[in-house]
Amino acid sequence: MAVSREEAIPPRAGGPVIGLRAATASLGGRPVLRGVDLTVRTGEVVALLGANGSGKSTAVRSVIGQVPLTGGELSLFGTEFRRFRDWARIGYVPQRTTASSGVPATVREVVTAGRLARTKLGILRRADRDAVHRALELVGMADRAKDSVSALSGGQHQRVLIARALAGEPELLIMDEPMAGVDLVSQAVLASALREQVARGATVLLVLHELGPLEPLIDRAVVLRDGCVVHDGPPPEAVGQHALPGHDHVHPHADAAAEPLRTGLLS
Numbered sequence: 001m002a003v004s005r006e007e008a009i010p011p012r013a014g015g016p017v018i019g020l021r022a023a024t025a026s027l028g029g030r031p032v033l034r035g036v037d038l039t040v041r042t043g044e045v046v047a048l049l050g051a052n053g054s055g056k057s058t059a060v061r062s063v064i065g066q067v068p069l070t071g072g073e074l075s076l077f078g079t080e081f082r083r084f085r086d087w088a089r090i091g092y093v094p095q096r097t098t099a100s101s102g103v104p105a106t107v108r109e110v111v112t113a114g115r116l117a118r119t120k121l122g123i124l125r126r127a128d129r130d131a132v133h134r135a136l137e138l139v140g141m142a143d144r145a146k147d148s149v150s151a152l153s154g155g156q157h158q159r160v161l162i163a164r165a166l167a168g169e170p171e172l173l174i175m176d177e178p179m180a181g182v183d184l185v186s187q188a189v190l191a192s193a194l195r196e197q198v199a200r201g202a203t204v205l206l207v208l209h210e211l212g213p214l215e216p217l218i219d220r221a222v223v224l225r226d227g228c229v230v231h232d233g234p235p236p237e238a239v240g241q242h243a244l245p246g247h248d249h250v251h252p253h254a255d256a257a258a259e260p261l262r263t264g265l266l267s
């Protein structure tokens with residue numbers, strides 16, 4: 001029997017959803033995480049901030065098992081990482097790349113892919129199709145369901161990737177710079193989709209270079225510098241408005257001709 005989202009997500013109990021302790025990881029032989037502690041509890045919305053190269057993406061990629069830890073501990077939903085199998089509880093939106101796939105998939109096909117882990121043997125039932133439709137509606141792309149993703153703007157493409165993560169009705173949503181390179185209309189749509197997820201009790205970990213329109217949703221900010229946590233607490237005030245001494249964050253995926261994005265975040 002289909003379980004409604006309201007039943008599927010427990011109330012804001014505050015139990016640990018992500019537990020990263022003294023985590024170390026290396027890429028290309030170079031230490032990138034140097035003892036990171038990161039706890040995210042049920043229903044929390046946590047922003048992971050920091051300058052370029054501080055290890056934000058590596059930290060979230062280690063949480064979903066894409067980067068192996070060389071030391072420390074990781075638990076997901078209270079289960080030790082190596083015993084954790086319940087990946088359908090997690091929705092992940094990777095950092096956007098400029099590379100677009102040559103596969104001529106439609107918007108609905110891409111979003112449906114995010115539902116497969118919730119199906120039995122990949123067979124789509126009514127509840128699955130409904131969830132795909134709801135996810136498309138949440139990001140304002142229901143009317144584009146039959147279009148090829150190759151016909152979309154960057155912001156629309158990002159909305160589709162977020163809908164793909166939402167289609168699985170995840171309890172934990174992890175997004176790596178969801179607003180980067182996204183037009184203002186799409187940013188507003190994404191902020192409202194995220195608000196809806198938070199209202200439904202989802203737990204959220206966001207990699208951000210600035211809080212921007214998501215600021216009202218953020219419960220806590222964790223700031224990384226050179227692979228270490230240098231702040232874990234209330235979101236820094238007025239991020240991006242010179243409140244903190246700092247570092248000009250230049251996003252690698254920003255249009256080369258555009259002004260560098262300046263956050264003033266701790267470097």
Ligand SMILES: Nc1ncnc2c1ncn2[C@@H]1O[C@H](COP(=O)(O)OP(=O)(O)OP(=O)(O)O)[C@@H](O)[C@H]1O
Nearest residue numbers: 027028032050051052053054055056057058059252
């Ligand atoms: N595949 C890789 N091989 C070697 N080094 C890597 C690799 N990927 C990332 N790095 C390096 O690891 C460090 C941390 O990168 P990471 O992407 O985690 O940082 P970030 O804080 O997310 O930065 P950004 O804001 O630029 O995305 C950087 O110095 C980066 O150059």
